[in-house]
Amino acid sequence: MGSHSDALGWLNSTSEFLDGETATLRRGHHSTTVTVVRGSNKPKLMSQDGQAYVELEHQEILIRPSQYSFGGIKHEPLPGDRIVIGSETFAAVPYISGEGCWRYTDQFKSHYRIHVQLTND
Template sequence: MADLLRQGAQWLEQQRTTCCSSPVAYRRPPDSVTVNATYGKTDVEMADESGLTVRSHVTDFLILASELGFGPKQGDQIVADGRVYEVIYLAGEGPWRWSDPYRTTFRIHTKDTTPQSEP
């Protein structure tokens, strides 16, 4: 019998990529590749030096592993909608984690490093 859960998850990932993603440039100098990505976010909580809890979030990009073709690394860049995002190391997860149980989609953690224009 076919693995219906796996087939369903793969179908959903393909639908997400087809219907809910945009082309982005994934850069690992000197190379750049165009892939389809969906925006996401991961909430993070950390204590500062005085013991106060700081809550924030990082911008994630969901990209099919087969489309990217290699594992994301800290320092890589994703250029999307005119903004530059740098792949960062997230404590406890690293620069990425699998977004699904069948390991078809990377959830890549980034921070926006686009230079701010002066007013």
């Protein structure tokens, strides 16, 4: 089991190094700079004036629990938290299943998997 744990840790750190983006995490008037990895997208097919297009309605963002802090105090994600990546702003939203807006990515609790929706507010 030790080698499996080591391999998973390596994979997570490699993903963050290769795919990580700098983002700003906001809750109310608090903010902090973090590294995030974009997770899966859930496309929504739309039609407007006879033209079909794909809109990315929901997606998941991965972040290390140790980075999810404001003023040096660690927190868990809450619905309404904002994650700003470049010019895009995402809001943490609950899953339709009612399980909250986040869950751990794996049994080792290496990252939060936060369910978000593009808001650009």
